Amino acid sequence: MSAGSEARIVGAAEATYERHPAPERETETFIAEAVVAALADAGIEHGEVDGYGVASFSLAPDHAIDLTWKLGLTVNWLMEDTNGGASGVNMLQHAVRAIEAGDAETIVLSSGDRLDKRDFHLMTDSYNKAVRDYLARLPLSGPNALFAFITERYGAAHGLEREDFACVPIAQRAWATMNPGAAYREPLTLEEYLDSVPVAPPLGRYDCVPIVSGGDAIVVTSAERAARLGRPSVGVRAIRALYNPDHQDGNGIETGFSTIRDDLWAAAGVRPEDVGAAFVYDDYPVMVLVQLADLGLIPDGDVKRYLHRTLLEGRWPVNTSGGQLSAGQAGAAGGMHGLVEAIRQLLGRAGERQVEGLELALATGYGMVLYSHGACHNAAVLERHS
Amino acid sequence: MVSECTACGYLAYPPRLLCPGCGGSSWRPRPAGAGVATEVTVRRPVFERRQLPSGEWVEEEPTRLGAVSTEGGVRIIARLEAGIEAGGRVALVRRDGVAVAVEGS
Ligand SMILES: [Zn+2]
Numbered sequence: 001m002s003a004g005s006e007a008r009i010v011g012a013a014e015a016t017y018e019r020h021p022a023p024e025r026e027t028e029t030f031i032a033e034a035v036v037a038a039l040a041d042a043g044i045e046h047g048e049v050d051g052y053g054v055a056s057f058s059l060a061p062d063h064a065i066d067l068t069w070k071l072g073l074t075v076n077w078l079m080e081d082t083n084g085g086a087s088g089v090n091m092l093q094h095a096v097r098a099i100e101a102g103d104a105e106t107i108v109l110s111s112g113d114r115l116d117k118r119d120f121h122l123m124t125d126s127y128n129k130a131v132r133d134y135l136a137r138l139p140l141s142g143p144n145a146l147f148a149f150i151t152e153r154y155g156a157a158h159g160l161e162r163e164d165f166a167c168v169p170i171a172q173r174a175w176a177t178m179n180p181g182a183a184y185r186e187p188l189t190l191e192e193y194l195d196s197v198p199v200a201p202p203l204g205r206y207d208c209v210p211i212v213s214g215g216d217a218i219v220v221t222s223a224e225r226a227a228r229l230g231r232p233s234v235g236v237r238a239i240r241a242l243y244n245p246d247h248q249d250g251n252g253i254e255t256g257f258s259t260i261r262d263d264l265w266a267a268a269g270v271r272p273e274d275v276g277a278a279f280v281y282d283d284y285p286v287m288v289l290v291q292l293a294d295l296g297l298i299p300d301g302d303v304k305r306y307l308h309r310t311l312l313e314g315r316w317p318v319n320t321s322g323g324q325l326s327a328g329q330a331g332a333a334g335g336m337h338g339l340v341e342a343i344r345q346l347l348g349r350a351g352e353r354q355v356e357g358l359e360l361a362l363a364t365g366y367g368m369v370l371y372s373h374g375a376c377h378n379a380a381v382l383e384r385h386s
Numbered sequence: 387m388v389s390e391c392t393a394c395g396y397l398a399y400p401p402r403l404l405c406p407g408c409g410g411s412s413w414r415p416r417p418a419g420a421g422v423a424t425e426v427t428v429r430r431p432v433f434e435r436r437q438l439p440s441g442e443w444v445e446e447e448p449t450r451l452g453a454v455s456t457e458g459g460v461r462i463i464a465r466l467e468a469g470i471e472a473g474g475r476v477a478l479v480r481r482d483g484v485a486v487a488v489e490g491s
Pocket residue numbers: 391392393394395396405406407408409410
């Protein structure tokens with residue numbers, strides 16, 4: 001995708017994340033709320049939508065076409081994405097091309113999941129056949145232990161202790177205090193972090209995303225339609241992706257992001273130091289660091305210094321919603337959470353936590369643990385058009 | 387047991403359909419063999435009770451789990467027998483349908 005594509009993101013919204021959803025609030029309820037809110041944010045009428053995409057773990061037996069019907073849409077372009085944490089950027093990559101090609105003009109991309117205790121275990125134990133057949137009965141119950149190994153490995157490679165990893169959730173929680181939509185908004189202290197309930201050492205409670213139910217949506221349209229709205233919009237300078245780069249043979253800390261880095265920035269026509277904020281997939285603090293480093297945002301490779309000086313003291317904007325670590329992970333909506341916040345920030349609609357003068361931002365997707373670590377990597381360089 | 391590509395010797399665990407090394411589709415079983423538990427953790431349950439895909443509810447207990455690098459170069463996520471620490475040499479056996487690391491080489 002060359003710099004300055006002819007598609008624009010004009011709206012983004014989240015259905016309020018809930019830790020204990022009422023029984024009648026289903027996955028499709030959250031998705032519908034997000035779609036309505038994103039269209040309102042964009043100033044686009046329901047009847048103008050001619051493309052629809054959805055990502056969810058819990059739509060079954062429904063699919064994208066059922067949602068299209070229930071949402072009262074008639075579309076020329078339809079997509080269902082199953083890539084979890086990488087679903088938001090993946091759908092955006094396809095939507096931008098569809099709009100450039102004229103296959104659709106105004107596309108709503110959505111995601112959401114309702115997850116309670118039972119849903120969570122069924123989802124994590126049957127995540128794929130490999131997990132179901134080779135890991136679920138260890139028992140594993142979700143990827144916490146796998147990312148404990150990855151955290152241990154990364155800590156050993158970079159000389160990081162728990163006090164260092166703590167900088168990620170503490171810095172993100174400081175942003176979350178300014179996000180009314182975050183599930184956790186109280187400031188987090190180092191003491192609380194270190195004293196927290198162990199989940200899978202070295203991971204404690206604050207290293208793991210709280211499970212919530214929710215939905216996210218964005219609206220993508222042509223540059224021409226965006227211009228008629230007479231408001232700022234967000235352009236996509238470049239998206240690059242890499243799936244299954246190492247067949248799960250790698251160590252999880254050298255990722256596909258390092259492979260796509262140079263091509264991403266070359267295609268975007270900017271350098272990593274040009275972006276004013278980053279929205280990276282934060283299922284665990286270690287993956288925030290892996291992505292920032294692999295994509296060139298920690299140029300000297302001194303991760304420890306970056307954590308304390310840049311992230312914690314410098315308050316350089318990473319995951320200004322509080323990220324999933326504070327806002328919560330609503331299943332596949334987690335794959336759009338960072339994108340929604342990036343768009344809000346670039347459109348100047350981030351309220352108290354607004355990053356002033358933001359022109360360029362990075363948003364990433366990561367995930368789908370096949371066996372030992374995530375297999376999906378994608379990243380978007382986004383730009384404000386005033 | 388791991389799967390070995392009969393054409394190029396690539397070792398797969400869990401098994402694949404086609405070989406990432408050569409595209410071949412012929413596999414033979416091979417013992418996972420010995421290895422080293424490179425990282426170790428004790429997984430605490432997210433919730434106290436857990437429902438299996440079969441519908442059955444089971445009580446959740448902490449589990450000792452490890453990443454085991456085998457001599458053949460495969461990384462296997464295994465349940466650890468008591469006493470196995472990070473860096474320890476282990477043998478891999480199949481028990482209760484999952485990989486279990488036991489002491490020994
Ligand atoms: Zn082969």
